[in-house]
Amino acid sequence: MSVTAFVESLHEFLQKDQISENETVREQHSVDESYHKGSITQVVVFPRSTEETSQILAAASKHVIPVVPFGLGTSLEGHVVPMQECVTIDFTEMNAVLEVSPDDLIVKVQPGVTRSQLNKELKKHGLFFSVDPGADATLGGMAATNASGTTSVRYGIMRDQVRDLEVVLASGEVIHTGSKAAKSSAGLHLNGLFVGSEGILGCITELTLKVYGIPEYEMAGRATFPSVENAVQAVVSLLQSGIPIARVELLDEISLKQLNHHQKTDYPEIPTLFMEFHGNEAGLAQDVDFMKEIVSMYDCEAIEFVTNNAERNRLWEARHNLAYSFIHGYPGRKMMVTDVCVPISELAGAVRHAQEQLSELNLIGGVTGHVGDGNFHVILMIDLADEEEKARANTFNESLVAYGLERNGTSTGEHGVGYGKQKYMEQEFGAALGVMQQIKAALDPQGILNPGKLLPAKGENVYESVIKS
Amino acid sequence: MSVTAFVESLHEFLQKDQISENETVREQHSVDESYHKGSITQVVVFPRSTEETSQILAAASKHVIPVVPFGLGTSLEGHVVPMQECVTIDFTEMNAVLEVSPDDLIVKVQPGVTRSQLNKELKKHGLFFSVDPGADATLGGMAATNASGTTSVRYGIMRDQVRDLEVVLASGEVIHTGSKAAKSSAGLHLNGLFVGSEGILGCITELTLKVYGIPEYEMAGRATFPSVENAVQAVVSLLQSGIPIARVELLDEISLKQLNHHQKTDYPEIPTLFMEFHGNEAGLAQDVDFMKEIVSMYDCEAIEFVTNNAERNRLWEARHNLAYSFIHGYPGRKMMVTDVCVPISELAGAVRHAQEQLSELNLIGGVTGHVGDGNFHVILMIDLADEEEKARANTFNESLVAYGLERNGTSTGEHGVGYGKQKYMEQEFGAALGVMQQIKAALDPQGILNPGKLLPAKGENVYESVIKS
Incomplete structure (x- = not known):
């Protein structure tokens, strides 16, 4: 393995401006939006075609150089963070x-x-x-x-x-x-x-x-409930009824408080569902009646619908800005977002568990979730300079994943494993992890493709369970 | 590899009535609903638990005995037909x-x-x-x-x-x-x-x-068109409109003729869509108006809806009995059903191609399709004693698959590969077939699991392209 010889060989088929060893460029390509830190990539390449990508991989294979693919670096578990000397392939020039x-x-x-x-x-x-x-x-x-x-x-x-x-x-x-x-x-x-x-x-x-x-008709709404349990149970009933829910998001008290404070909104600060429905006008009108009947059975305190695009967009913009509300609310702290998915019958318990743990461990954070899927996030705001607080955040994460896995959920509903969640793979998959490792070994016998991500290497299933900083 | 020693070892953990070497039982477990024929399984076992299944597989592995899993034998491409000496695992006693x-x-x-x-x-x-x-x-x-x-x-x-x-x-x-x-x-x-x-x-x-x-409201309907092209184009528009189509089946002239003759129905014998929609009453009423507008743009000749369950069931019963209408209509002949799936923009052309080939090759058959998916079947009725006719049926199959693959479709939309379609895998997947073979080799290094199915063995990609009888 010689990075120098590898980089030299790149010049045989790439233009000069497609290869960067500039330190700033390398540093920008060695982080994502997570709190995970690794090493710095050796070289960043910018292929413009499949053929060039193929040549890069063939060269990496020949020189046994690890390869990290890179899009815009928005991953949340260190997926694109190098764990050793490597080449990073930036695909943003292949954007047609x-x-x-x-x-x-x-x-x-x-x-x-x-x-x-x-x-x-x-x-x-x-x-x-x-x-x-x-x-x-x-x-x-x-x-x-x-x-x-x-x-x-x-x-x-x-x-x-x-x-x-x-x-x-x-x-x-x-x-x-x-x-x-x-x-x-x-x-x-x-x-x-x-x-x-x-x-x-x-x-x-x-x-x-x-x-x-694009659906003929879209309608969004907000429903408030006395507790997370009631909100989740209402969603279960809506799903069973077959009403065409296009989105259904749960926000807890703390998240709404954060949102109101930073987005200048005035949402009631109690468990709330943000919802959206797609269909035709007559069908959705009938669904609304049915929906009101259903949510009232779970003590819904208020339900409101909006149909014009501007109001609908405002609702989802607020939801999407939740993370930023936390980030802007706690300058100097770093966001650490968890992502567990459980069977929906376990969701209310899992959210309650998360809220209790937040309070017990004295951490700053709020819960939000794609409740229709049983998937929820906890946005934690951590002081990375405080080792003791980092340890508490880590305890929180461990506890949440364990709670989910014990109930036949998964350690990640959408953020993925990357570097951050490899340590849970053995617990989640047991013997099936061996099958995944066999497939990896068969298709990448030299182990050059994004090493240190997704699957723990064979015989190396217990990762240190600390947050690198 | 000794079947005798293997069967003896089965008696160590299975009851006597879970192991059958009876010739009739073995023969019943060596065929499916297709025209494909292979050898006769050596022994049929009936596990009652995962643990027993695990013991059977471990024994098969130890004695290097091929294993064929078996449900009810309704597969259509020889999936459960033994290609060599083997044990067949019948799972019907694990039915809780x-x-x-x-x-x-x-x-x-x-x-x-x-x-x-x-x-x-x-x-x-x-x-x-x-x-x-x-x-x-x-x-x-x-x-x-x-x-x-x-x-x-x-x-x-x-x-x-x-x-x-x-x-x-x-x-x-x-x-x-x-x-x-x-x-x-x-x-x-x-x-x-x-x-x-x-x-x-x-x-x-x-x-x-x-x-x-179960949906609140279900509505079924029939729409007739002057040509297959018009029917398919109407489906494309319905899909784009977002109308919640639950089923949409195309039947061609010959299929409807066969259906009328054997089911005592009186459907017009022109290209017809059988459709079903799920939703609420008000929504579907609005969809019906929209639908009528759309299909009229494609010269729909008549569109009729039924909402009561009995009529709806009659419609789908007729559709499901189509294969039997052909089988009962041609005693002494064997059904050979093909199954290609193409991008929907290519569907009308593919159906037309199939109809032309049927006529050119002088074969008995009709076209029916899940047009919403671009998936269609041709039901051929073949005299398996007539070698020359079998060769024509084979030519038909080859031609249809080639037509689909050239248009970036797949050789099978739902029946699977089994024995019958292995010969098309290299053409369909090219280099990706190598990846599949690597995965198979990694997970089943002795090659005991249902050999001769799905993937051609490495270096054995060109199968004889004849219909065994």
């Missing part, structure tokens, strides 16, 4: 929308296209892309981490939208994992395997994705 | 519904539970399981082949319903592929990998599946 097929309701894009860039293009055709993780991430990154968000309760997660990926393997070989067909029972399901594989099996160079017609 | 969780909208079942058995149980809770492949298959078999059917356009395919599988690996080791959480970004996506793996990676011993609330 290659094909929009309204008849097939699919689109073909390069990995550096962002969510908002795609939606701007799709709007011309009356279409939209459904996955909204909050950040304006690249679609390559969203596929690599199996992103999801507020609309997943209706339209599904990133994995549900992927028809085909073009992937460059460790060797430089290029494969396609699927087709343009809406469904298939042919072969092993490589689409599903590569989505969420966090760069440890290959680099995504093209995506064919499912898109949707 | 283990858990129904209405709050979580999930159910846990053993692999031998059938679709109708599950729905009978779920009805008590106001719930239903969505995947309907026609046959009353076992859920283990449906997961193994990634089944789908008429309702997939709304609720998704089998893979979309699986939250967790308990799987016994070749070694006898037991793993869980997921959790009860509605979504997860942890680990590699083993759920998706094992669904549709046709028994070549492991045997499914338990399934946790997503279920749905």
Whole structure:
């Protein structure tokens, strides 16, 4: 392994401006939005084609240089943070929308296209892309981490939208994992395997994705409840009723307080559901009546609907700005966001547990959740200079994940594993972790693809459980 | 490899009545509903628990005996047909519904539970399981082949319903592929990998599946069109409009003729869509107006709706009996059903191509399709004693698959690969087939799991392309 020889070989097929050893560029490409820290990448490359990506991987394979793929660095568990000397591949120059097929309701894009860039293009055709993780991430990154968000309760997660990926393997070989067909029972399901594989099996160079017609009618609303339990139980009933919920977000007392303070809103500071429904006007009018009946059974204190776009956008903007409300509210502290997903029948208990732990461990934080999926986040604001507080935050995280796993949930509903959650993989998967490691070993025998992420190396399942700073 | 020693070892942990070497039993377990023929299994075992299944696999592994998992033998591409000496594991004695969780909208079942058995149980809770492949298959078999059917356009395919599988690996080791959480970004996506793996990676011993609330209101309808092109284009527009189509099936002239003749129905014998919509009454009333507007743009000749259950059931019963109408209409001939899925923009052309080829090759058959997914079947009625006719049927199949693959479709939308479609895997997947073979080799190094199915063995990609009889 010689980085110098590797970088020299890059010059054989890349232009000068596609290779950067500049310290600032390297540092910018060695962090994400999480609190995880690692080492600094040796070199950043900017491929403009699949062929160039293939050449980079082939060279990395030859010189045994670790490879970290990079979109816009919005990951939340250290996915793009180098754990050793490596090359970082920045895909933002591969950012073309290659094909929009309204008849097939699919689109073909390069990995550096962002969510908002795609939606701007799709709007011309009356279409939209459904996955909204909050950040304006690249679609390559969203596929690599199996992103999801507020609309997943209706339209599904990133994995549900992927028809085909073009992937460059460790060797430089290029494969396609699927087709343009809406469904298939042919072969092993490589689409599903590569989505969420966090760069440890290959680099995504093209995506064919499912898109949707913009709904005829959209309606948003807010419902307040005396307790988190009541709010969650109301959502369970709404889901069972078949009412077409497009989004349903829970905000707890502390989150609403933070929101009101920093967004100048005046929401009641009690457990609240932010909701959205897609359908036609007559159908939604009937649903509203039914909904009011359902939520009243769970002592809903007030329910209000808005149908005009400006009001609807204001509601979701407030929700999306929740994290920033915390960040701006606590200068000098760093956000540490957890992400557990439990069976929905366990959600109220899990949220209550989180609130109790926050109070017991004397931590600053609020709970918010995609309750339709049983997925929730706790936004903690941590003083990274305070070792003792960091230890308490770590205890909190451990306790929350353990609570979720004991109830047959998962350690991460949407943020992914990256560096931060590898230590929980053995507890979550048991013997199945061995199967994952076998697949990794078969497809990346030298272990050059994003090492130190997603899967603990064989025989190395117990990671130190401290927050690096 | 000694079958005798293997069978002897089975007696160490199974009861006598769980092991059958009876010739009739063996023969019954060596065929499916397809025209594919192989050899006769050596022994059939009937495990009653995961532990027994694990012991069977461990013994098979030790004695290097091929293993074929078996549900009710309703597969359509020879999935359960032995290709060499083997043990067949019949899972029908593992047929308990283990858990129904209405709050979580999930159910846990053993692999031998059938679709109708599950729905009978779920009805008590106001719930239903969505995947309907026609046959009353076992859920283990449906997961193994990634089944789908008429309702997939709304609720998704089998893979979309699986939250967790308990799987016994070749070694006898037991793993869980997921959790009860509605979504997860942890680990590699083993759920998706094992669904549709046709028994070549492991045997499914338990399934946790997503279920749905029975819709408030269901409405079915029929619309007739002057051509297949017009019918398909109308479906594209309906999909883009966001109208909640729960089923949309195309029947061609010949299929309707066959149906009328054998079901005593009097449907017009022109291209027809059978449709179903789920929602609330007011919403569907508004959708009907919109729908009429849309289909009229494609020269719809007549559109009729039924809302009472009896009439609705009659419509879908007719559709489900289509295959039997062909079978009963041609005694002495064997049904050979193809199954291609293309991007929907290519569907009209593909159906036209199929109709032309049927006529050119002088074959008896009709076209029917899940047009919302771009998936269609051609039901051929073949005289298996006529070698020349079999060759023409084979030419037809090859031509149809080639047409689909050239247009970025898939060789099978729902029936799976089994024995019958292995020969197309290299053409469909190219270099990605190598990745699938590497995964298979890593997880089943002795190659004992359902050999000769799904993936052509390495270096053996060109299969004889004849119909065995």
